[in-house]
Amino acid sequence: MAITQKGSADPEFSQLAQNDKATQSLHEYDAKVHQGGESAEVDISPEARKVQRVAELARTGDQLRADKVKQIKEQIKADQYQVDSKEVAKSIARNEVIGLLAKK
DSSP: OOOOOOSOSSHHHHHHHHTOHHHHHHHHHHHHHHHHTOOOOOOOOHHHHHHHHHHHHHHHHHHHHHHHHHHHHHHHHTTOOOOOHHHHHHHHHHHHHHHHHHHO
16 A cells, blocks of 8 residues: 655645635635625635635645545554555655755
């Protein structure tokens, strides 16, 4: 079984994206419009769309990771989980190379 990194490389990134003020204000505005029964047209800047998309991807990545953890726990409980030592070694080497390149 190959375990690949899903979602953000930085574990704090997802939390930062979810707490982003621009994303929150968009959701708050949308809720106000729906509550008031008004019809409105809003122009969202490309930057705000990117922030919104990043936040959405972070949430999706978190869900994928949670599903993967659940699946592995079930396999361990059923004594069916097998580790591929070559894949583990590749992953360790890949992460070390990424870490070294990030320092430059």
